[in-house]
Amino acid sequence: MLADTEFSSFIIVTYNSARVIRDCLEPLIDLVQQGHEVIIVDNSSADETLAICSAVIPNARLIINQNNEGFAKAVNRGAEASSGSTIVLLNPDAVGTTEAFGQLLESSRVYPGAVLAPMIVHPEQRLSVVSAGRQPHLGRMILHYSGLARLAGPSVLEGHYLYPRQARSARDVDWATGACLAIPKDLWVAVGGLTERWFMYAEDIEFCYRVVSAGYKIRLLPGIQISHAAGTGTSEPKSMKADWIVNLWHFYDQDLSQSKASSVAWKLVVALGLMSRAGYYALRGATSEDKLAWRHESRRFRAFSAAILRAK
Structure with a gap:
């Protein structure tokens, strides 16, 4: 078992996630046995999500919201209930191996005080960009949407999203997707957690902005890969919502x-x-x-x- 100061808290927000949650949770079983905790905050699912969660990890902590109050509020509630020295945000449709999660946690010792992001890979293979990059300033958006950011070159030409060749080794970024992030608990408290101004989406980018503005680092670790089928965290079809x-x-x-x-x-x-x-x-x-x-x-x-x- 791990010492109290060493264990981490995985926070997973679910909403009608029965189709994907088992694959998300199963790699965490060994980590729970090692002393890490899993906190599942459910936003009033109407399917079998909770039953599957209880079956896969019986000692996971379940926080059940009576209403769907949005992603950020649920994450903040889970973080408030967490006891680990590191918080790991994990989407229910994000899947990694036990080894990958172990490497992510071990990297917290290599990069103390930094937010750590694995390389997110997409099973559909239609996204040619990395789910990390530069903040969406006007110049960065021009570089991205004009195609100039595709050119291999200095960081001044990097756009809002990085391309794979710009992320071949560990490096600092301005933001990384909240699909999987390892965050020191004291850093989380210092910057105030996720903003609740939106129901969901963009709160991870805004959070990263406050992290960097406060003088902390966000480290992208391409050697650790987590699969994320973007937009499939629920049982609903891929949305046209913008x-x-x-x-x-x-x-x-x-x-x-x-x-x-x-x-x-x-x-x-x-x-x-x-x-x-x-x-x-x-x-x-x-x-x-x-x-x-x-x-x-x-x-x-x-x-x-x-x-x-x-x-x-």
């Missing part, structure tokens, strides 16, 4: 923008970038064997583009 980009716009407008003009420019750059991707996916849908999937992606990105233009 909350992820609308919330990112609100974050930029309220926290990063220097002027009204830069806020308007950000909208236009992102909307045009999303629309260009919709066009590319439409072309893929015309030539690929997986036509329906690519056409669906095209419709989604058109919806995202329209939503960001409407955002206020």
Whole structure:
């Protein structure tokens, strides 16, 4: 068993996650036996999520919300109940091996006081970007959506998202996805946990902004890989909702923008970038064997583009 000061708390927020939660939890069984804790905060699931959680890890701590109050509120509630010196945020549709999680926890000793992020890989293999990078300042968004960030070169050319060749070895980043993050508990308390201004999405990027602003580091560890099927944390089909980009716009407008003009420019750059991707996916849908999937992606990105233009 681990000493009290060494164990970690895995915090998983579920909502109708029966389809994915078993694969998420099973690699944690050995870690629980070693003394780490698993805290599951359920946002009023109507499926078999809780029954599966209890069956896979009977001694996991279950916190059951009577209503779905959103992702950030649930995470904060779980963090408040945690006892470990390190908090590990883990999405219910994120899957790693026991060894990978062990390496992530061990890295906390190598990089004390830093937020640690594994390399997130996507089973669908449609995302060519890394789920980490630079904060969404206007210049970084221009670099990303213009394609200039694809050029191998100095960090000044890096966009909001990194590309794999820009993350071949451990390095500092401005943000990393909250799908899996290891965070020292004292750091979590110092910066105030996740913002609850949004129901879900963008709270991880905003959190990372406060982490870096407070003088801490966010370290991306490409040698540790966690699989994440983005958008499949519930039993519902992949959504057309654009909350992820609308919330990112609100974050930029309220926290990063220097002027009204830069806020308007950000909208236009992102909307045009999303629309260009919709066009590319439409072309893929015309030539690929997986036509329906690519056409669906095209419709989604058109919806995202329209939503960001409407955002206020």
